[in-house]
Amino acid sequence: MEQINYTDEGQFFSGHVACAGCVEAVSLRVILNTVGPDAVAVVPPSCTAVICGGYPFSSVKIPVYHTTLESGAASATGVKRALVKKGKPDTTVLCLAGDGGTYDIGLQALSSAAERNEDILYICFDNEGYMNTGGQKSSSTPVNAVTGSTPAGKSTKKKNMIEILAAHRIPYVATASPSDLNDMAAKVKKAQGMKGTKVIIILIPCLPGWGVADNSAVKIARMAVESGVFPLFEIEGGLDYTMNYSSKNGSVKEYLSVQKRFRHLNEDQISSIENDVDEDWQRIADKAGV
Amino acid sequence: MTQQPPTPLWTNDTSEARMTGTWRSAMPNYKNLPSPCRGACPVGGRIAEWIREIELGDYKKAWTILADNNPFPSIAGRICHHPCETDCNRNQLDETVGICNLERFVGDLALKENWSFPAPTVSRDTSIAVVGGGPAGLSACYQLRRLGFKVSLYEYQKQLGGLLRYGIPAYRLEKKILDGEIQRIIDMGVDVHLNAEVGSAEALKELHEKHDAVYLATGASRSKNLPGLDYSQSWVMDSADFLAETNAEMACDLGKDLVVIGGGSAAMDVARTARRLGRNVTVLTLEPEDKLPAHEVEVVEAKEEEITFVSGAMMQSVEVNGEQITLKCIRVEFLQGEARGQFTINPIPGSEFELVTNGVIPSIGQDADLSRWQDLLNSEGPVISTDKQWQTSTPGIFAGGDVASMDRFVTQAIGMGKEAAFAIARQLAPVSNETSSPDDPMVPYSVINTSYHSTLRRHLAANSEVEARLQTFDEVQQPLSHDEAVAEASRCFSCGTCILCDNCYLYCPDMAIIKLEDGYEVKDDYCKGCGLCVAECPTGSIAMQEEK
Ligand SMILES: Cc1cc2nc3c(=O)[nH]c(=O)nc-3n(C[C@H](O)[C@H](O)[C@H](O)COP(=O)(O)OP(=O)(O)OC[C@H]3O[C@@H](n4cnc5c(N)ncnc54)[C@H](O)[C@@H]3O)c2cc1C
Ligand SMILES: Cc1ncc(C[n+]2csc(CCOP(=O)(O)OP(=O)(O)O)c2C)c(N)n1
Ligand code: SF4
Ligand code: SF4
Ligand code: SF4
Ligand SMILES: [Mg+2]
Numbered sequence: 001m002e003q004i005n006y007t008d009e010g011q012f013f014s015g016h017v018a019c020a021g022c023v024e025a026v027s028l029r030v031i032l033n034t035v036g037p038d039a040v041a042v043v044p045p046s047c048t049a050v051i052c053g054g055y056p057f058s059s060v061k062i063p064v065y066h067t068t069l070e071s072g073a074a075s076a077t078g079v080k081r082a083l084v085k086k087g088k089p090d091t092t093v094l095c096l097a098g099d100g101g102t103y104d105i106g107l108q109a110l111s112s113a114a115e116r117n118e119d120i121l122y123i124c125f126d127n128e129g130y131m132n133t134g135g136q137k138s139s140s141t142p143v144n145a146v147t148g149s150t151p152a153g154k155s156t157k158k159k160n161m162i163e164i165l166a167a168h169r170i171p172y173v174a175t176a177s178p179s180d181l182n183d184m185a186a187k188v189k190k191a192q193g194m195k196g197t198k199v200i201i202i203l204i205p206c207l208p209g210w211g212v213a214d215n216s217a218v219k220i221a222r223m224a225v226e227s228g229v230f231p232l233f234e235i236e237g238g239l240d241y242t243m244n245y246s247s248k249n250g251s252v253k254e255y256l257s258v259q260k261r262f263r264h265l266n267e268d269q270i271s272s273i274e275n276d277v278d279e280d281w282q283r284i285a286d287k288a289g290v
Numbered sequence: 291m292t293q294q295p296p297t298p299l300w301t302n303d304t305s306e307a308r309m310t311g312t313w314r315s316a317m318p319n320y321k322n323l324p325s326p327c328r329g330a331c332p333v334g335g336r337i338a339e340w341i342r343e344i345e346l347g348d349y350k351k352a353w354t355i356l357a358d359n360n361p362f363p364s365i366a367g368r369i370c371h372h373p374c375e376t377d378c379n380r381n382q383l384d385e386t387v388g389i390c391n392l393e394r395f396v397g398d399l400a401l402k403e404n405w406s407f408p409a410p411t412v413s414r415d416t417s418i419a420v421v422g423g424g425p426a427g428l429s430a431c432y433q434l435r436r437l438g439f440k441v442s443l444y445e446y447q448k449q450l451g452g453l454l455r456y457g458i459p460a461y462r463l464e465k466k467i468l469d470g471e472i473q474r475i476i477d478m479g480v481d482v483h484l485n486a487e488v489g490s491a492e493a494l495k496e497l498h499e500k501h502d503a504v505y506l507a508t509g510a511s512r513s514k515n516l517p518g519l520d521y522s523q524s525w526v527m528d529s530a531d532f533l534a535e536t537n538a539e540m541a542c543d544l545g546k547d548l549v550v551i552g553g554g555s556a557a558m559d560v561a562r563t564a565r566r567l568g569r570n571v572t573v574l575t576l577e578p579e580d581k582l583p584a585h586e587v588e589v590v591e592a593k594e595e596e597i598t599f600v601s602g603a604m605m606q607s608v609e610v611n612g613e614q615i616t617l618k619c620i621r622v623e624f625l626q627g628e629a630r631g632q633f634t635i636n637p638i639p640g641s642e643f644e645l646v647t648n649g650v651i652p653s654i655g656q657d658a659d660l661s662r663w664q665d666l667l668n669s670e671g672p673v674i675s676t677d678k679q680w681q682t683s684t685p686g687i688f689a690g691g692d693v694a695s696m697d698r699f700v701t702q703a704i705g706m707g708k709e710a711a712f713a714i715a716r717q718l719a720p721v722s723n724e725t726s727s728p729d730d731p732m733v734p735y736s737v738i739n740t741s742y743h744s745t746l747r748r749h750l751a752a753n754s755e756v757e758a759r760l761q762t763f764d765e766v767q768q769p770l771s772h773d774e775a776v777a778e779a780s781r782c783f784s785c786g787t788c789i790l791c792d793n794c795y796l797y798c799p800d801m802a803i804i805k806l807e808d809g810y811e812v813k814d815d816y817c818k819g820c821g822l823c824v825a826e827c828p829t830g831s832i833a834m835q836e837e838k
Binding site: 001002003004006008012013014015016017018020021022023024025026029053054055056057058059061179181214215216217218219222 | 299300301302303304305306307308309310313314741742743744780789791792793795796797798799800801802813815816818819820821822824825826828
């Protein structure tokens with residue numbers, strides 16, 4: 001059995017208010033301990049903001065700047081430039097945002113920062129909806145998923161944010177999953193060592209938002225990876241694709257069926273999702289030469 | 291009016307001030323529960339633990355754990371009927387872990403390296419007599435010596451081993467292995483008396499007077515007789531005698547073509563032994579081929595060795611014409627009864643046929659000779675009756691193995707010997723010996739997170755080529771290579787045995803698990819009771835427990 005091999009250096013504290021069993025907290029733990037003490041976090045409103053904060057307490061050892069939902073990447077840019085001016089060019093600036101703050105409300109700030117290739121490490125915790133506000137849809141919500149604002153299921157498909165980012169030709173874009181913490185830590189480490197804009201999108205099965213059991217988020221993230229719904233891959237310089245988990249042996253149907261938000265799907269909807277998964281997978285595999 | 295700039299808010303403490311553990315309704319509990327293989331193992335072996343040590347490369351530790359319950363891993367690793375493999379959780383993913391082959395790997399290494407048992411740490415004046423030096427008696431000797439008791443062993447034959455020596459053929463169990471594993475026990479300081487029959491109730495009573503307790507393990511060595519067969523004829527030979535003589539390398543003067551009567555494991559041993567002596571062998575069984583009491587693999591291997599099976603038939607009479615013996619047989623309808631070994635047969639009229647042969651070896655089972663203990667020990671059906679502690683109707687005399695049980699397997703005998711030794715010890719001295727509570731549930735497959743386990747196929751031990759087999763009595767089953775054994779060990783889920791993998795610790799979203807020197811502890815101030823640690827445990831070693 002492969003051992004999980006990052007060490008907890010005490011960068012993330014107990015007593016935070018993430019839901020019981022939340023894998024965003026698990027991922028934060030990996031990221032913060034991998035990035036280490038010489039870092040500053042910039043956090044727009046999101047579950048992450050709730051988990052990190054709760055005035056007057058902080059669950060994060062490094063300094064955290066809570067910014068607005070529109071301006072995650074812009075604020076991170078400012079913090080980074082200020083640190084450089086202050087003679088601390090090596091301090092890592094992390095931007096920790098949700099999918100709403102990345103795919104929707106913070107997109108123009110991120111796109112501009114990426115276009116300027118600002119030296120920030122941007123992490124998107126993609127729980128496929130506006131979750132800390134009670135579970136509304138975002139443009140990351142997958143097709144047919146029920147959310148508070150799409151009670152009959154979302155009619156449009158999930159935005160392909162990864163390839164939007166790749167189109168900016170930034171040094172590094174990657175996906176990661178809480179079902180593979182070694183892969184996640186390795187990607188964070190790799191990105192931290194690069195200059196310019198780096199983005200890692202992490203799939204976070206949301207327990208209340210997706211309608212799954214408290215102990216199941218890792219399992220569901222694993223199913224997403226193994227079924228090909230959420231492939232693990234990296235794109236360097238916008239063009240160079242690598243797949244990190246190159247077999248597709250899980251069932252899409254099973255992945256869907258364990259989540260309440262997909263409970264109403266009919267066979268046609270399921271097979272259409274299966275087709276999309278196959279097509280997307282094939283396109284990435286072709287680019288990665290797998 | 292000039293606007294004041296907003297005052298920045300600074301946090302002044304860490305979130306550890308918040309006791310989020312109050313959210314919880316259940317908490318994880320580290321509990322090393324028994325694996326199902328252990329539950330099925332007749333000696334109660336800590337299989338998950340010693341297999342883990344093979345994977346880690348500490349073979350001596352593996353052997354030490356193994357030998358805790360069974361001083362005969364090399365023997366059991368060859369001939370145990372391995373019920374552990376039937377119950378192995380890995381069957382539900384692909385195929386059982388090759389527990390028995392691994393046991394042999396460790397046992398053989400111990401013999402090769404000359405590892406010996408440590409001398410007892412205490413020494414007591416209490417003395418125990420063990421009657422019968424088969425697996426049951428020897429296992430009791432071993433456990434009693436470990437507990438520091440004085441042990442005297444009385445064996446009727448001129449060598450120890452019981453059926454391991456005089457029954458089981460060398461092509462399944464090399465004598466060198468047997469000698470090695472027995473010697474190691476004797477070296478612990480057992481006072482051995484060979485050619486020492488304890489043949490009557492009187493003699494047993496006398497022995498009991500000289501010792502503080504007696505363990506009777508005389509086996510079941512009297513062959514059942516086949517009605518209608520005259521055992522005094524030169525062309526008939528009882529199977530027990532046949533095996534004992536060939537095991538002692540004595541010549542066999544039965545003719546060229548032989549019929550073995552019986553479909554059990556012993557009959558397979560007889561038939562395959564006769565093949566190695568250059569005979570043509572036919573096996574005649576009452577049972578149809580799919581209901582033979584012998585294990586399937588024994589039948590397969592017998593057939594590979596060109597043994598002919600005539601199944602679902604019985605001998606009715608015999609006609610002798612010089613060297614030529616004609617068995618008049620008839621096909622039968624075989625109806626399995628409720629209990630093991632119970633059946634009815636209906637001859638099928640008009641289905642008569644003949645088998646022409648030069649000799650017959652009946653092999654239809656063995657009985658214990660109970661009449662000799664009649665005045666002293668009560669019996670129950672074909673065995674001596676005992677209570678749950680293996681004590682007979684005479685206090686202070688215990689019994690086990692084939693003489694006291696119909697569970698007639700080597701490891702059953704070893705397990706019974708161990709249990710009786712502990713029972714004797716409890717009666718005679720204040721000894722502490724840990725036994726896991728039988729109420730503990732076995733770790734079910736459903737709690738094993740299989741995504742952490744490789745999808746490796748089983749590494750099966752190979753058999754030698756059929757042609758080579760028929761030339762000698764060399765062992766058929768070959769050992770696993772070192773690499774195969776280590777790879778096979780890695781297939782084990784370690785059910786209920788924490789492997790210190792840190793998954794629970796690193797998957798806790800709340801940093802509520804702390805690492806200790808040799809395990810983990812849950813901080814109840816922060817554990818929210820999500821159960822993620824339990825879900826991501828690869829071995830099923832933690833469980834959620836409701837809190838009031
Ligand atoms: C041919 C054959 C093949 C078998 N193959 C297998 C197998 O592959 N796997 C398996 O698990 N089981 C097998 N068995 C069953 C297994 O051998 C027995 O269940 C097991 O040996 C029983 O152990 P025991 O110690 O009770 O008796 P035994 O092995 O019979 O030992 C009893 C000992 O007591 C001695 N003794 C008897 N009477 C006296 C007396 N009055 N005074 C002093 N000493 C006495 C005997 O000489 C003998 O040494 C086989 C049995 C047979 C017959
Ligand atoms: C401009 C703006 N609109 C709306 C909000 C209210 N708001 C705060 S967080 C949030 C949801 C953010 O969703 P996401 O980024 O996906 O984070 P999650 O809560 O899912 O972690 C919203 C709508 C806001 N803070 N600012
Ligand atoms: S997987 Fe290992 S511990 Fe579990 S039942 Fe099988 S042999 Fe025993
Ligand atoms: S993962 Fe942590 S919080 Fe969840 S049950 Fe286990 S110890 Fe408690
Ligand atoms: S997750 Fe690993 S370390 Fe934790 S109890 Fe299970 S086997 Fe032991
Ligand atoms: Mg979100």
